[in-house]
Amino acid sequence: MNGEAAVRAETLRGHAAAADRFSLLSRRGRLSGTHLFVGPADARADAFAVRLAKAVLCLEPRDPLDACGRCLACVRFDAGSHPDFELVRKPEDRSTIPLDAFIGDAGHRMREGLCWRILLRPALSRRKVAIILDADHLSDEAANCLLKTLEEPPDHAIIILVGTSVERQLPTIRSRCQLLRFRPLEASERSSPPADPAEEEFHRSLRSRFASQQLRGVELAREVTSWVEAAGKEAPARRARLRGVMETAIGVYRQAMRASGDDDQLLDRLAITIDAIEWIDANLNVAALIDAWTAMLEDPRIAQSPRLSQTA
Ligand SMILES: [Zn+2]
Numbered sequence: 001m002n003g004e005a006a007v008r009a010e011t012l013r014g015h016a017a018a019a020d021r022f023s024l025l026s027r028r029g030r031l032s033g034t035h036l037f038v039g040p041a042d043a044r045a046d047a048f049a050v051r052l053a054k055a056v057l058c059l060e061p062r063d064p065l066d067a068c069g070r071c072l073a074c075v076r077f078d079a080g081s082h083p084d085f086e087l088v089r090k091p092e093d094r095s096t097i098p099l100d101a102f103i104g105d106a107g108h109r110m111r112e113g114l115c116w117r118i119l120l121r122p123a124l125s126r127r128k129v130a131i132i133l134d135a136d137h138l139s140d141e142a143a144n145c146l147l148k149t150l151e152e153p154p155d156h157a158i159i160i161l162v163g164t165s166v167e168r169q170l171p172t173i174r175s176r177c178q179l180l181r182f183r184p185l186e187a188s189e190r191s192s193p194p195a196d197p198a199e200e201e202f203h204r205s206l207r208s209r210f211a212s213q214q215l216r217g218v219e220l221a222r223e224v225t226s227w228v229e230a231a232g233k234e235a236p237a238r239r240a241r242l243r244g245v246m247e248t249a250i251g252v253y254r255q256a257m258r259a260s261g262d263d264d265q266l267l268d269r270l271a272i273t274i275d276a277i278e279w280i281d282a283n284l285n286v287a288a289l290i291d292a293w294t295a296m297l298e299d300p301r302i303a304q305s306p307r308l309s310q311t312a
Helices: 003-027 045-057 072-078 141-152 197-211 218-230 235-260 266-280 286-298
Strands: 033-038 085-090 130-132 156-165 178-181
Touching: 003 045, 003 235, 003 266, 033 235, 033 266, 045 072, 045 130, 045 156, 178 266, 197 218, 197 235, 218 235, 218 286, 235 266, 235 286, 266 286
Parallel strands: 033 156, 033 178, 085 130, 130 156
Antiparallel strands: none
16 A cells, blocks of 8 residues: 555544444434544544535535535535634644634624634524634633534534644543544554454454344453453553454444444444443453443443543
């Protein structure tokens, strides 16, 4: 794979989990509110945010993440003149995003800027979308103004902050956002490894397990744990194996949903797995994560409250 193709594949693969999550939120009518995307620059969370915004604003989207590209909203979005879209970022010659971008300049305080404009009713689309890039560089002053908006965003608003790490966000901001991590591919995933017959066989048996209605959590946990531990002592190798297992599960649930529609149990299992995959990099005990994940797959009610994602 040449360099450019590798980067493209990396972007798509890294975004698959994000795409799943937003399709799910959209199906459940929970797209509104405030989101925090974090990831290194090459994970291209910014590109995903813009794609999502365009699809949300599109008047005839093909699916929740796929704008039609032809309607008036799409045309104006591409021209940079959509009245329901706000985007702010740090100018190159500044160390923070200027306060004016949020609340207007001195002559128009609270009558301009993102915090004011997001309150207005949508003019062309059904919602308003605001993207705040370079969220690592919010001044305290700007963050304070933004907090009020994040506390009570209007129902029509979707606000997305994009930064490089959770640690660089103010806790007050972080606690008001739904977190979504973006990651670049690990070195081992950059080129496609030669097919390993043992791995193929294991994943084949996994697929039938995930597809069955009566999922035996304890048994599944035991199998997955020994597969993951057989990768060796190194944590990255173990995590890569676990990620592979969870991606297989996601593939099974997506396929089943295409075949049978929005079945509640499938949606729950998909949501649980999407949440769990984000915990792989969180330095948890891998065996404990596998136990929790498989228990929730067996009985999704365990996951209803408190949700994994809300304790992240
Ligand atoms: Zn469109």
